[in-house]
Amino acid sequence: MNKYEIFIIMKKELAKFFGNKRMLFTTAIMPGIVVFVLYTVMGSTLNKQSQEGQFSDVNIYVINLSENIKNVFESSEITYQEVSYMMKEQIKQGIEDREPSILVVLPEKFDEICMSSDAKVGVEVEIYYNSSISESVYAYTFMTTLLEEYENTIFDLFVINNGNNVYDMALKKDSTGKNLSAILPMLLMGLIFSCCLSIAAESIAGEKERGTIAILLTTPVKRNSIALGKVCSLTIIALLSGISSYIGVILSLPSIMNIAASDILSIYGLKDYVLLLLTLTSIILVIISLMLIVSAIANSVKEATTSLSPFAAGAMLIGISCLIQSEPAEKIGMYFVPLYNSVQFIYSILVYKVNYVNFAVMLISNFAYTLIFVWVLAKLFDKEKVMFG
Amino acid sequence: MEEIVLEIEDLSKTYKVTKKQQKVMNTTKREIKAVENLSFKLYKGEIFCLLGNNGAGKTTTLRMISTLIEPRSGTIKMNGNLIEENKNLVKEKIGFLTTELKLDDFFTPNYLFDFFGKMYHMNKEEISKRKEKLFNILGIDRFAEVKIKKLSTGMRQKVSIAISLVHNPEIIIFDEPTNGLDIVTTREIVVFLKTLKEEGKTILISTHIFDVVDKLADRVGIMVNGKLVYCENYREIVRENRLIEDIFFEVFEEEKNRILR
Incomplete structure (x- = not known):
């Protein structure tokens, strides 16, 4: 593996993204706007209906x-x-x-x-x-x-909670966290998955279609460097898209759940946001590297997109797991399961039950999965049947 | 004595046939031979034109020489050394251009040239010098900062050629370099390839355009059904007052009849 080669590959992928205003807008800015508008309209309509x-x-x-x-x-x-x-x-x-x-x-x-x-x-x-x-x-x-x-x-013989006292002893941050944990992991998984899908499907299948992969493979650059360079750059792009979607979700929450955006921003500290960012990065690394394998195997961008679409339902399903669980998973073994581990850890962050051992297990296992997928991807570059049909 | 830079001996390549392909091709064969017992030599400073119809095995042969795919049997030696023993050295010495190449629309020729230069571990100064020379000869310099999507088909092909030569390779392998180009660009590329020959480069090109062979070839090889059925010095063809087009259809018909028999 050569750091210089990885850097050059990353730079090219990022230049392609940042150099194209349309792509920059649709990948990094539009998801946030779409999520905000969609959920705000949805929330307002529901509120209007109930008021009516x-x-x-x-x-x-x-x-x-x-x-x-x-x-x-x-x-x-x-x-x-x-x-x-x-x-x-x-x-x-x-x-x-x-x-x-x-x-x-x-x-x-x-x-x-x-x-x-x-x-x-x-x-x-x-x-x-x-x-x-x-x-x-x-x-x-x-x-x-x-x-x-x-x-x-x-x-009624019993008069329950009829006084002026506050009977619900939950702190505002606890109830907000609980409400968020029901919806946010599912939304984030769905949004991250669709962001990754749009950029990863094209990445290798597109190069195969255009024939540029053949030229790249005739250079002395190492296959591992190509694979890692692509995974890292696409992760950065998907992360931008994920952050944009996250902001969109937060800003639309006042409409969907009657939670003020300022409440959400103030109840979590810097440490929580750092943990959330690291968790999101590790999820994206796993998803992108897995998607790049599918993109490498596919013969066209269309085939890659079609093959990856069913995974979106799986990702959403894993996100829904928070809805049916009253507490985040406690068993350490659960934090070895790719994707599920990250969803559970996001759940832990949102309900203030962070366990650093689980965090370490989740992070290390996600990096390990990414490295395995990168290794598989590098091997695929050597498979002539995969690269040249 | 002429120096051999590339020696191909008994080269074969087979592809597996899926059941679906078997139905389409109306065959029960599990494998098809894309290249069969191919042998030829490439001498330093010559232009060798590999002529053949679609599916003759030209692209497969060029891809094997460029280390993109591996032969099933046979050997390829570069300057006397087997290419599989030092693929990176081979890559440094070969400039490969595939016929399907469509450069990324979003980039400029300048950016792509720099990128591939870096992929060959060249420093900025080397890249800059090489770029100035190639862009000038091929007339790309005026379009260096124009995005690929805004360039004409001919200019895109010139950019592809420049990129494949960024590292100043000794051996140039071009798969149908004039395919789909107009007569003006084709002529410019033919002239450019002659310039490269004058610089001492060894050139192997595949084509199915007889005019390109007439203008460029030192030697001609004709491939039919994965076999090299004809290989001759071009001067000899001219001396015998024969046309390459006539020779091609003659050997093509012969090979077709042989298979039918």
Whole structure:
């Protein structure tokens, strides 16, 4: 292995990237913008939908409205309309005809019945709605919840967390970390994988298509130097892309999860960011070197891209593992498993459960996998069937 | 006595045939012979033209000499030494140009020349001197800072040629260097190859263009179905008042009939 050769190969790959404004924009800047716009729009739409559900203009008709229920409605700022029993069938017909309405029918002397011992056998309340109209469903759900809450105030023996104290003892940073750990590893894995795919697929398969690999292989440069030079330079490019995506995710979190970006930036220290950067670098090294092997075996860029695409689903699946685990993996053996080890370590960073032994195992094993893949790649350069078909 | 720089003896190369290929080729053979018992010598300062149709085995032969692929049997000696024993030395002495070469669109001739110069471990001064000379002869100097994607096909080929000669190799191996070029660029490249011969370089080119052979060849080899079926001094062909085109089709038909028999 020759450092000078590696440096020259790296310089060329980076020059190709930084010298092309379009490629620089699409790889390093656009992922962040796309992620930010996509998740912000997604988050805003979801929020809007849930708000629309609460405050939509639905006609709420009530028959036999009692004094206590009237107070409950007024304290919840609900606009309602009290109607007589004679109107029942007419309103029901309206609901059936897709009018955005619901009808609440309470029994006569509702308050008295609720307070009496007869209430134990059940007080019948009817709520008519139309499940094919979203607003009607939202109003129905809201009304059911409201009446159940009222029911609890009458019958429940236990009054839980009804005071003004703060009952959730989790620190803000702990709850933010927990929320982030559910979504961030999966997003990062997906984004890193797609960034790596776009640059690694072209790298060797493209050179094979253009015939430049043949010229490179007739020079005295060592195969290991070509392999390592490509892996290192593409890792730098993918890392830029990963950082851009990370910033995009962080900035869009206020919209998706109601977590302020400033909260996320302030709850993690410099040490956490350094660990995160090292972990991301080690993941990218493994992914890039593995992808370069596929790119070397493929006969064209198209074939390389097609062959690598199914791996994206695998990467996302590994990222999802954080959603089903309540804690990051503790067994040291798990930190030898490529990709899974890094996802678990990102999880540990986000929930402040960093174990430096696990970190060392993850980092060393990822570097070892990278070296093995680089060695395989260098060997592939000598395989004439692989290089020249 | 003429100095032998390259000696190819009994060279063979086979490729495995997949089941899919067997169906397409309508054969039950598990292997096809791309090159079969090929032997010829290359003398210092000569231009040897390897003539043949597509699939004759020209590219495979040139790739074996350039150490890109290994022969199944036979030997290749450079200045009396087997090439597989010191591949790096061979690479220093050979300048190889493949017919499929399409340089990276994003780079300029200047950048690519420097890059390949560094790949041959040349220092800045050596690269600069060599660049000045080659760019000047090939007329690239005016386009040195223009990106490859903006260059014409002919200029791109000239840049490819310059890059393959960055390290001033003794032996030049060009696979169809005038393929797909217009008549003006073809002539410029032919003239350039003659200049290289005058400098004492040994040149081996593959082609299927008879005019290029007429203008360049000191000796001609004709390959058909992986075999060298004809090898003659060009002067001898001229002395016999024969055309290389006629000779080619004569030996081509003969070999075809021999296989059919």
